[in-house]
Every structure is written in structure tokens, then in C-alpha cells.
Amino acid sequence: MFIHQSVMTREAIDFLRPLKGGRYFDGTLGLGGHSLKILEACQGQCSVLCTDLDQDAIDLARQRLAGFADRAFLFQDSYNNFFYYMNELGWDELDGVILDLGVSSLQLETAEKGFSFVKDGPLDMRMGRAAGLIPASRLLERISYYELKKIISHYGEEPMAGKIARAILDAKQKHGIRTTLELAGIVERAYPARRRAMARNHPATRTFQALRIAVNKELESLEDFLKNIVGRLKPEARIVIISFHSLEDRIVKHFFRREASGCLCPPGYPVCECGHEKKLRILTKKPLTPSEQEIRDNPRSRSARLRAAERI
Ligand SMILES: C[S@@+](CC[C@H](N)C(=O)[O-])C[C@H]1O[C@@H](n2cnc3c(N)ncnc32)[C@H](O)[C@@H]1O
Numbered sequence: 001m002f003i004h005q006s007v008m009t010r011e012a013i014d015f016l017r018p019l020k021g022g023r024y025f026d027g028t029l030g031l032g033g034h035s036l037k038i039l040e041a042c043q044g045q046c047s048v049l050c051t052d053l054d055q056d057a058i059d060l061a062r063q064r065l066a067g068f069a070d071r072a073f074l075f076q077d078s079y080n081n082f083f084y085y086m087n088e089l090g091w092d093e094l095d096g097v098i099l100d101l102g103v104s105s106l107q108l109e110t111a112e113k114g115f116s117f118v119k120d121g122p123l124d125m126r127m128g129r130a131a132g133l134i135p136a137s138r139l140l141e142r143i144s145y146y147e148l149k150k151i152i153s154h155y156g157e158e159p160m161a162g163k164i165a166r167a168i169l170d171a172k173q174k175h176g177i178r179t180t181l182e183l184a185g186i187v188e189r190a191y192p193a194r195r196r197a198m199a200r201n202h203p204a205t206r207t208f209q210a211l212r213i214a215v216n217k218e219l220e221s222l223e224d225f226l227k228n229i230v231g232r233l234k235p236e237a238r239i240v241i242i243s244f245h246s247l248e249d250r251i252v253k254h255f256f257r258r259e260a261s262g263c264l265c266p267p268g269y270p271v272c273e274c275g276h277e278k279k280l281r282i283l284t285k286k287p288l289t290p291s292e293q294e295i296r297d298n299p300r301s302r303s304a305r306l307r308a309a310e311r312i
Helices: 009-016 033-041 055-064 079-089 105-109 136-142 145-156 161-175 180-190 193-198 205-215 218-232 246-259 292-297 299-303
Strands: 023-026 047-052 072-076 094-100 233-243 280-282 305-311
Touching: 009 033, 009 094, 009 233, 009 305, 023 033, 023 079, 033 047, 033 094, 047 055, 047 079, 055 072, 055 105, 072 079, 079 218, 094 218, 136 161, 136 205, 145 161, 145 205, 161 180, 180 205, 205 218, 218 233, 218 246, 233 246, 246 280, 246 305, 292 299
Parallel strands: 023 047, 023 094, 047 072, 094 233
Antiparallel strands: 233 305, 280 305
């Protein structure tokens, strides 16, 4: 069976401290690694509501969690729709939440899903088919040079964004771009040879990351989710977010800081007009990073950042 090596599992479980009778939400189930640890930590006496956009991940996770079938509730959907499923289960509040963002190894390594620049597949990159997302091929159909450059530069933090955007649009106009390897080749050729020789990663890494984030609306989803979840946490419930991109980490950091503050009125206001109340206590002043051992065992974990907070 395909296994995705879960990242920072011990740290995540230490923060969540799963309680007997507790109700947890794992919004990015993937292959179920974090959910399994939650269920083991409470000795099968808590419950986990799980979502993932990817039906293949759900199917594999279901097998992996089979020992806890009556305690794990799996739904193929965006984590943003968590409240539908809480209602379905009759849950009002949660004792803990985890999001482990980004893509799974299953997604990266399944060529047909279109995330890979080393295995040929259709230019897709959607994490799930039923979420109203459009594949990368369609995103590229209508995009302007400036929009594409912005996506590659902002989401991919790619210094060659302008050259790459131009090369992609030229190739699209001349002969179309149908597959991931075609796109990877175009990006690679747009890179100056000297930079290509110096690069540690494949030259298409950042461009693929950027398109994937745009296709799946990853940053917008995270922002919406954070706004909606806090009101469904019990006092002392914990929220743990593992991110792999500096923009995601920044969203989490700013959100936690805001919700850990009382009044947000500009300095100098004689009385508070915003009425904002402190809702969270930050548990990680700085984000935690994986141990050296974990990075050696699982090099994909190296960019992970974990932040945790507690509902007041
Ligand atoms: C890094 S993997 C999670 C791995 C998992 N924690 C484990 O231990 O096996 C990220 C997962 O999040 C899912 N995902 C990404 N965005 C999502 C969203 N908005 N809603 C639900 N699932 C999402 C992806 O499909 C992927 O399976």
C-alpha cells in the first residue's frame, strides 16, 4: 500500500493532546497519518472528522484507519465545508483541529494527477475533481502575461517569472501545452543555462508550485477556513497548522496574532470601537521546524513550519 510519510507527527500530537471522548477535525486527511496518531493517542476513544479533496487519498486512508472505522468519519470535500459534516454528525464544537497543507506524495507521484514535472501526465494539478476547480491547462488558456507572471513570481517566489511566463504563453500560442513534461521543458529552456547549472532543484519546481497553488486556490481556502473555524472550537481546544510555503505560514502567523489580541483599534483611540475580543492563545512564538533526524529520514519535510494555538 502507498504510504505518505506524515510530517511533524509527534509535535502535532503533543499540541493536540487527544482526549478520550474528544472530537477532532483533520481537514487534510491525505493518507491518514495524523488522524491515525490522534486515534491511537486517545486509545480509540475519541472521534475524528476528516476531509480531503482527493478521493484516492480518502480510499487509501479508509483502509489505513479501518481499525477505527466507527471513530473516523471521512468525507471527500474541501476542509472549508467542515461545518456541513459537523452538522451531519451532530457536533457543535471541536476539541482540536489539524491542517497539514500542500500535496501528498501520492499526488506528486501519480502522473495522471498532473503535479509531476518528472513523470508525464495531463496538465491538471487539481487536488480533487468535484470541487469546482479548473485544471491548469484551462487556467493557462485564458491567462494574460501579467497575471501569469504574478502567479509565478508571487506563489512560486521565482526570480525568472517574467521570462518563464513569456515562454509559456509563446509555446501555448505556437503549439499548445498538453502535458506536464511539455510544460517542464518550456520552463527549463526559459532558464538561462548558468542558472540552470547552479540550481539545486529542477528549474520547473517553483513554477509548478505556483500553478498548483493558483489552481487549488490554496491561500484563499486557508484564509477562509481560519476565519470560520475559531468559532467552533471549545475553550482550550487546540489548532495546529503545518505549512510548507512562506505565504501560508504568514497567513497563519498573522491570523493567530490578530486573534490573540483584544482591541484592534488604531493606537490613540480613547475607547474601543471595534469590539474585537481575544480568542486564541499562541502556543508557538516561532514556528516549529522538523528535527534534523526527520529531515534526513524524509527530505520532503524540510520546508515544514508548524504553528499551534489554543482557544481561550
Ligand atoms: C500533506 S497531505 C496530508 C497528509 C496527511 N496529514 C497524512 O499524514 O497522511 C495534504 C492533503 O491535503 C489535501 N488538501 C489540500 N487542500 C485541501 C482542501 N482545501 N480541502 C481538503 N483537502 C485538501 C490534499 O489533497 C492532500 O491529500
